[in-house]
Amino acid sequence: MTKDIFVIVEHRRGEVRDITFELLTKGYELSRDRGKLLAVLLGFQNEKIIDKLKPFAETILNIDDERLKEFNAEYYQIVLSNLLQEKKPFITLLGQTAFGIDFAPSLSTAIDLPYSSDCLDLEIENDTVFTERQIYGGKINSRISLAENWGYLVSVRPGSIAPRDVELVAEVVDVSSPIKEDIDYRKFMQYVEAAKGEVDITQSEVVIGIGRGIKEDKNLSMMEDFAKSIGGVLACSRPVVDAGWLTKDRQVGSSGKTVKPKLYIAVGISGAFQHVMGMKGADTIVAINKDPNAPIFTVANYGIVGDLLQVIPKLNEKITELKGA
Amino acid sequence: MNIAVCIKRVPETAEAAVNIDSSEKHIIPDQLVFDINEADNYALEEALLLREKTEGDITLFTVGSKESDEVIKMGLAKGATRGVRITPENLDNLDAYAVAKLLAEQVKEGNFDLILTGCISSDVGNSQVGVTLAELLGIPHATLVIKMGIEDGFATVQRELEGGLLEELKIKLPALFTIQTGINEPRYASILGIKRAAQKELRVIENITAEGMKAEVVKMYYPPVGKMAEILEGGVEEVSGKLCEILKGKGLL
Ligand SMILES: Cc1cc2nc3c(=O)[nH]c(=O)nc-3n(C[C@H](O)[C@H](O)[C@H](O)COP(=O)(O)OP(=O)(O)OC[C@H]3O[C@@H](n4cnc5c(N)ncnc54)[C@H](O)[C@@H]3O)c2cc1C
Numbered sequence: 361m362t363k364d365i366f367v368i369v370e371h372r373r374g375e376v377r378d379i380t381f382e383l384l385t386k387g388y389e390l391s392r393d394r395g396k397l398l399a400v401l402l403g404f405q406n407e408k409i410i411d412k413l414k415p416f417a418e419t420i421l422n423i424d425d426e427r428l429k430e431f432n433a434e435y436y437q438i439v440l441s442n443l444l445q446e447k448k449p450f451i452t453l454l455g456q457t458a459f460g461i462d463f464a465p466s467l468s469t470a471i472d473l474p475y476s477s478d479c480l481d482l483e484i485e486n487d488t489v490f491t492e493r494q495i496y497g498g499k500i501n502s503r504i505s506l507a508e509n510w511g512y513l514v515s516v517r518p519g520s521i522a523p524r525d526v527e528l529v530a531e532v533v534d535v536s537s538p539i540k541e542d543i544d545y546r547k548f549m550q551y552v553e554a555a556k557g558e559v560d561i562t563q564s565e566v567v568i569g570i571g572r573g574i575k576e577d578k579n580l581s582m583m584e585d586f587a588k589s590i591g592g593v594l595a596c597s598r599p600v601v602d603a604g605w606l607t608k609d610r611q612v613g614s615s616g617k618t619v620k621p622k623l624y625i626a627v628g629i630s631g632a633f634q635h636v637m638g639m640k641g642a643d644t645i646v647a648i649n650k651d652p653n654a655p656i657f658t659v660a661n662y663g664i665v666g667d668l669l670q671v672i673p674k675l676n677e678k679i680t681e682l683k684g685a
Numbered sequence: 686m687n688i689a690v691c692i693k694r695v696p697e698t699a700e701a702a703v704n705i706d707s708s709e710k711h712i713i714p715d716q717l718v719f720d721i722n723e724a725d726n727y728a729l730e731e732a733l734l735l736r737e738k739t740e741g742d743i744t745l746f747t748v749g750s751k752e753s754d755e756v757i758k759m760g761l762a763k764g765a766t767r768g769v770r771i772t773p774e775n776l777d778n779l780d781a782y783a784v785a786k787l788l789a790e791q792v793k794e795g796n797f798d799l800i801l802t803g804c805i806s807s808d809v810g811n812s813q814v815g816v817t818l819a820e821l822l823g824i825p826h827a828t829l830v831i832k833m834g835i836e837d838g839f840a841t842v843q844r845e846l847e848g849g850l851l852e853e854l855k856i857k858l859p860a861l862f863t864i865q866t867g868i869n870e871p872r873y874a875s876i877l878g879i880k881r882a883a884q885k886e887l888r889v890i891e892n893i894t895a896e897g898m899k900a901e902v903v904k905m906y907y908p909p910v911g912k913m914a915e916i917l918e919g920g921v922e923e924v925s926g927k928l929c930e931i932l933k934g935k936g937l938l
Binding site: 372377430431433434456457458459461462463464465466468469470474475476477478490493494495496497498499500501502503504505506507509544545546547548549550551552553554566572590598599601602604608609611614615616617618622623630644645646647650651652653654655657658659660661662663664665666670671674675677678679682683 | 699701785809815816819829841845852865870903906914924929
């Protein structure tokens with residue numbers, strides 16, 4: 361019996377999301393000597409998306425229905441529980457994203473599929489599925505095994521697999537939509553755009569990211585002074601926005617902005633992957649953190665292990681000196 | 686309106702050293718400080734804010750050890766009506782599915798209009814329990830909720846997508862929402878609240894065994910040392926000087 365790999369295509373507003381190509385890369389690797397790689401596409405008028413996907417999968421299962429125009433977990437569940445139970449893929453991959461988080465747990469429960477979420481990698485050994493996960497804020501890894509079953513659901517952390525071109529030419533197979541009635545208990549209404557702020561942090565060559573480690577809002581002015589003297593803009597991690605210390609347009613990360621400055625200095629930021637996704641593209645990364653085991657040091661080029669309340673004023677002094685000279 | 690809030694006691698690990706015990710399946714909790722999971726605290730606050738606008742009860746549920754009473758009591762002190770702690774005998778090897786099943790068994794008795802959980806727990810971070818619970822209860826859900834309003838038996842919620850984009854949904858109650866951090870400003874318990882909490886009901890469900898686990902921790906290990914920053918050595922004066930030199934050398938100052 362062949363063991364096929366399904367990848368659930370993630371797309372939004374007509375664009376295929378990067379995670380899809382990461383999953384297809386992993387899916388291709390897993391499907392060799394086992395079965396086929398199939399991309400599962402739920403949407404409406406999918407032609408443009410199909411063109412993008414063709415080189416990355418062997419088959420595209422295309423489910424076209426006006427009610428799939430925008431993502432809706434309830435419609436996804438109807439379509440996918442039908443499809444997976446009928447086709448019985450060995451592994452179904454999806455992204456640990458706002459999309460995957462919203463439908464994978466209920467889908468796995470509805471059709472009784474073992475599910476491992478937010479995985480960095482997965483391996484198959486003698487038909488047992490093992491996943492590698494990061495827990496406790498990236499300080500510990502764990503290896504998970506999934507209970508024996510005909511199929512498995514695995515969600516993968518964005519950015520953990522480098523996408524490769526696999527140069528396939530997918531065959532497109534239309535699958536009729538099993539959705540019968542309109543659903544009234546969950547309706548997509550509209551997208552709401554992120555509010556624009558006074559500065560665009562993505563345009564600055566030097567970005568100073570501050571995190572929960574600054575502890576109190578009274579330390580903000582010290583950080584503002586520092587950003588000014590080094591000629592950069594102040595940005596931050598999510599908890600700084602949650603606390604109301606800086607506005608949302610300053611947030612770096614998966615639910616904020618992606619910055620690619622020449623220099624990013626992370627001050628009092630632990631290095632959670634949601635933050636790292638937004639700044640790992642910087643040319644030079646410096647981390648200042650009092651915890652030598654903070655995961656941010658695995659992302660940074662240079663690190664200072666120390667108390668930011670002492671390091672920042674000293675650094676500020678030196679920079680002012682240097683710039684004055 | 687009756688609201689259920691599912692909360693969890695977790696260790697604070699951002700600033701602490703985290704060590705694995707000899708079984709290689711658990712961490713050593715001894716040196717760690719525990720608190721309510723960050724996102725759950727926002728879920729609790731959202732329930733308290735709603736209750737200020739409508740009549741009704743707030744029931745807190747947790748699956749955890751006896752120590753979890755701390756976070757239940759804190760929630761009661763902030764204004765929740767009652768708490769339920771579920772402590773199965775095999776507490777140490779539950780997966781997210783088993784936790785959701787334990788919760789479902791208790792929550793389904795309660796006739797809740799709304800069930801709130803955090804969107805993720807900061808310890809194992811599966812982001813599974815809330816949505817699994819919704820499926821077991823047969824009610825609609827939305828995850829990563831960052832804004833919520835209730836009117837005429839429907840909730841209008843905004844979910845946070847990537848890049849700061851939001852998605853607005855209309856969902857029929859009863860429903861379950863997993864709450865994202867930043868949706869509100871969680872309050873602190875008052876002294877009076879803490880006194881009152883001592884009189885409130887805290888039901889304990891014990892002598893049960895969880896079943897149906899599908900994911901098992903084979904082992905925990907420390908992340909392999911891969912790429913690592915060049916750590917600048919020396920006192921504050923020295924490291925500041927070194928960093929300035931490096932940045933200057935790269936033309937960044
Ligand atoms: C769906 C989702 C989306 C998310 N999106 C984002 C996002 O876009 N951006 C984002 O940033 N996060 C995001 N998060 C949150 C993310 O998971 C982390 O919780 C967050 O990034 C942690 O922020 P932090 O590093 O500032 O805080 P912590 O993790 O609490 O770290 C604080 C750090 O400060 C250090 N520190 C403390 N005191 C000092 C001192 N005196 N001197 C030096 N160092 C000190 C500590 O050692 C620690 O490493 C998201 C989470 C979810 C679930």
